[in-house]
Amino acid sequence: MTDMMDTSANAPRRTSLKGNSALVARRKRRERLLMGVGLGAILIAFTVLFILVASLVSTGYTAFVQTQVTLDVHVDPAEISEEQLPRGGFQNVLTRSVLDLLPDADPETDLRAVRGILSNGAQFALRDQVAADPSLIGQTITLTVPLSDPYDQLNKGNINRDTPESERRLNDQAVVWFDQLDQAGRISTPFNWALFTNADSRFPELAGLKGALVGSFWVLFICFAVSFPVGIGAAIYLEEFAPKNRVSDFIEVNINNLAAVPSVVFGLLALAVFLNWFGLPRSAPFVGGLTLALMTMPTIIIATRAALKAVPPSIREAALGLGASKQQVVFGHVLPLAMPGILTGTIIGLAQALGETAPLLLIGMNAFITSAPTSPFDASTALPTQIFIWADSPERGFVSRTSAAILVLLGFLVIMNALAIYLRNRFERRW
Amino acid sequence: MNDMRRTEPTVTENTTKMQARKVQVYYGDNHAIKDVDVDIADKTVTAFIGPSGCGKSTFLRCLNRMNDTIDIARIEGDIRLDGEDIYDPKVDPVQLRAKVGMVFQKPNPFPKSIFDNVAYGPRIHGLARNKAELDVIVEKSLRRAALWDEVKDRLDAAGTSLSGGQQQRLCIARAVATNPEVLLMDEPCSALDPIATAQVEELIDDLRSRFSVVIVTHSMQQAARVSQKTAFFHLGELVEYDDTSNIFTNPKDSRTESYVTGRIG
Ligand SMILES: Nc1ncnc2c1ncn2[C@@H]1O[C@H](COP(=O)(O)OP(=O)(O)OP(=O)(O)O)[C@@H](O)[C@H]1O
Ligand SMILES: [Mg+2]
Numbered sequence: 001m002t003d004m005m006d007t008s009a010n011a012p013r014r015t016s017l018k019g020n021s022a023l024v025a026r027r028k029r030r031e032r033l034l035m036g037v038g039l040g041a042i043l044i045a046f047t048v049l050f051i052l053v054a055s056l057v058s059t060g061y062t063a064f065v066q067t068q069v070t071l072d073v074h075v076d077p078a079e080i081s082e083e084q085l086p087r088g089g090f091q092n093v094l095t096r097s098v099l100d101l102l103p104d105a106d107p108e109t110d111l112r113a114v115r116g117i118l119s120n121g122a123q124f125a126l127r128d129q130v131a132a133d134p135s136l137i138g139q140t141i142t143l144t145v146p147l148s149d150p151y152d153q154l155n156k157g158n159i160n161r162d163t164p165e166s167e168r169r170l171n172d173q174a175v176v177w178f179d180q181l182d183q184a185g186r187i188s189t190p191f192n193w194a195l196f197t198n199a200d201s202r203f204p205e206l207a208g209l210k211g212a213l214v215g216s217f218w219v220l221f222i223c224f225a226v227s228f229p230v231g232i233g234a235a236i237y238l239e240e241f242a243p244k245n246r247v248s249d250f251i252e253v254n255i256n257n258l259a260a261v262p263s264v265v266f267g268l269l270a271l272a273v274f275l276n277w278f279g280l281p282r283s284a285p286f287v288g289g290l291t292l293a294l295m296t297m298p299t300i301i302i303a304t305r306a307a308l309k310a311v312p313p314s315i316r317e318a319a320l321g322l323g324a325s326k327q328q329v330v331f332g333h334v335l336p337l338a339m340p341g342i343l344t345g346t347i348i349g350l351a352q353a354l355g356e357t358a359p360l361l362l363i364g365m366n367a368f369i370t371s372a373p374t375s376p377f378d379a380s381t382a383l384p385t386q387i388f389i390w391a392d393s394p395e396r397g398f399v400s401r402t403s404a405a406i407l408v409l410l411g412f413l414v415i416m417n418a419l420a421i422y423l424r425n426r427f428e429r430r431w
Numbered sequence: 432m433n434d435m436r437r438t439e440p441t442v443t444e445n446t447t448k449m450q451a452r453k454v455q456v457y458y459g460d461n462h463a464i465k466d467v468d469v470d471i472a473d474k475t476v477t478a479f480i481g482p483s484g485c486g487k488s489t490f491l492r493c494l495n496r497m498n499d500t501i502d503i504a505r506i507e508g509d510i511r512l513d514g515e516d517i518y519d520p521k522v523d524p525v526q527l528r529a530k531v532g533m534v535f536q537k538p539n540p541f542p543k544s545i546f547d548n549v550a551y552g553p554r555i556h557g558l559a560r561n562k563a564e565l566d567v568i569v570e571k572s573l574r575r576a577a578l579w580d581e582v583k584d585r586l587d588a589a590g591t592s593l594s595g596g597q598q599q600r601l602c603i604a605r606a607v608a609t610n611p612e613v614l615l616m617d618e619p620c621s622a623l624d625p626i627a628t629a630q631v632e633e634l635i636d637d638l639r640s641r642f643s644v645v646i647v648t649h650s651m652q653q654a655a656r657v658s659q660k661t662a663f664f665h666l667g668e669l670v671e672y673d674d675t676s677n678i679f680t681n682p683k684d685s686r687t688e689s690y691v692t693g694r695i696g
Binding site for chain 2: 244312315316317319320321322323333
């Protein structure tokens with residue numbers, strides 16, 4: 001009996017290190033399963049992301065180029081005079097130079113149709129050039145101007161030549177004209193800088209994001225300027241100075257709740273308080289920034305408190321033990337060490353704010369505004385609301401511009417998040 | 432004058448620097464220190480020994496009010512520094528800690544340069560009027576901590592880039608630089624190798640000429656080597672407090688005897 005015990009239970013088990021007992025096999029199977037599930041999850045996430053970006057790129061990439069035509073324009077003194085520049089016949093001059101390139105177009109009957117080849121903005125380009133240099137009057141200059149949206153779409157292949165004429169936005173005659181211009185080597189498709197240098201417009205070929213970009217910049221600037229100091233101040237007080245009691249628990253719970261409030265509620269609040277009560281201007285990035293600051297503040301407070309908590313107590317003890325005051329400890333040691341975490345949280349909060357739409361809609365930042373704001377008090381759109389406006393417009397040109405705008409917004413988000421990750425890695429755990 | 436002489440016999444080697452009477456510490460409901468009376472003599476090394484969890488660190492932290500930073504800690508009793516009640520509401524703990532410095536168990540240099548680590552205390556207490564004076568203080572402190580020769584060429588290097596033993600000596604230099612009157616050390620050698628330990632012990636002996644030093648240690652040998660007075664704590668009580676030689680060779684309490692001979696703890 002005792003011998004049996006000895007050999008079976010107490011004697012060392014001599015199994016090979018490579019042995020594959022049932023226990024080991026089961027453990028390995030579980031590990032493989034866990035790994036498989038994890039990989040599957042990542043795969044699904046990446047597939048969804050890929051589909052999203054791919055669909056955006058496939059509809060949006062055409063907005064990054066713009067079809068243009070190069071014309072020899074005779075700046076006719078009969079149409080355009082230096083004294084009456086604003087009322088000059090720039091459009092007539094341009095239309096005539098297009099007619100010169102289309103031998104079979106009738107200058108009388110086809111005038112309207114030919115005029116429609118060029119973008120409505122072409123005349124302003126010519127006007128600005130002449131205004132800058134009046135000596136051009138009477139000369140013939142070479143000018144490259146954008147085509148109107150239907151021709152732009154034809155060039156980009158979004159209008160199918162095989163569909164019956166009656167169902168096409170351009171008739172056969174127009175297609176022939178376009179091909180003639182193309183064969184004459186007049187058509188070019190350069191990068192569409194106007195997407196970034198123009199503000200919004202009724203004409204898709206002229207519409208750009210400048211207003212939205214500047215608007216978003218002001219919104220984020222105001223949002224940061226308000227939420228960063230207030231958020232950090234509140235977090236430092238709560239974490240380092242406030243007595244730990246019911247009241248501070250209550251405040252903590254409510255800050256966490258605030259972070260979970262749907263953004264549209266902040267929009268309603270802003271509408272009631274900032275616009276109706278304080279009488280601040282509608283559609284202004286200043287108000288947008290204040291509204292988003294309300295939303296971002298809880299994020300910053302929570303991130304800052306976490307960062308402050310993560311500073312090892314030994315650092316505080318070291319400073320306190322040397323006779324540093326509470327304030328010297330916090331501002332001389334704890335805060336600098338917590339800064340990377342605070343900045344990371346702030347950037348993530350701002351990235352969230354950048355993409356936020358609902359509150360901005362409620363304070364009217366989806367107005368149609370054709371010039372970029374020059375101050376945070378001018379009416380303006382922001383990137384997400386611009387996307388909202390364009391997504392609502394039926395023209396084909398706006399469809400691709402919507403996708404392009406989303407890509408621009410995503411680009412900014414990626415940059416901001418990358419910055420947050422960089423900061424985190426760069427300054428992580430130096431103690 | 433003559434009366435004074437008679438009531439306070441001159442047989443004692445040194446004057447009392449700190450005096451604790453009936454000190455109680457509670458962590459919430461946990462009564463961690465019970466009725467402790469200790470006189471800490473000036474220019475003397477006092478060792479606190481005792482099994483883990485008996486309250487050595489807790490009591491040590493009462494002496495410079497570091498327990499104030501723990502919300503649930505409550506301290507009763509009377510602790511005096513040069514006759515002044517350190518728990519008087521009018522006493523600023525910040526001023527107290529400038530006089531009663533502390534070195535912690537785990538080296539905790541600031542993530543700053545070696546120079547800035549040592550210069551921190553003198554800077555916040557305004558001990559140096561200019562850069563030259565500060566340089567002098569930093570060098571003197573690093574020399575006292577037996578670290579100068581190792582770091583004199585890289586004072587700009589991060590304090591955290593030093594080895595564990597060097598870091599601990601840096602922390603000692605940092606504490607010494609503020610010119611405290613009492614230096615509290617909580618197991619300062621627990622992270623050190625025997626060579627660094629020997630250096631720190633030498634340093635402690637050297638510091639005795641200017642400060643009174645209180646050291647918590649788990650090493651009987653260390654207590655015997657560096658201290659003149661030893662206090663033995665057990666379960667929150669001060670069991671025995673006497674000259675170190677008496678504690679180790681002729682303990683009065685049986686618990687002390689079994690601890691120093693290695694039977695409990
Ligand atoms: N911050 C704290 N909060 C609550 N209880 C504490 C705290 N610090 C210490 N204690 C309790 O006080 C008692 C004494 O702890 P203390 O750290 O003083 O022991 P110690 O003698 O220093 O032990 P060691 O030798 O292990 O360092 C222990 O029971 C411990 O659980
Ligand atoms: Mg301890």
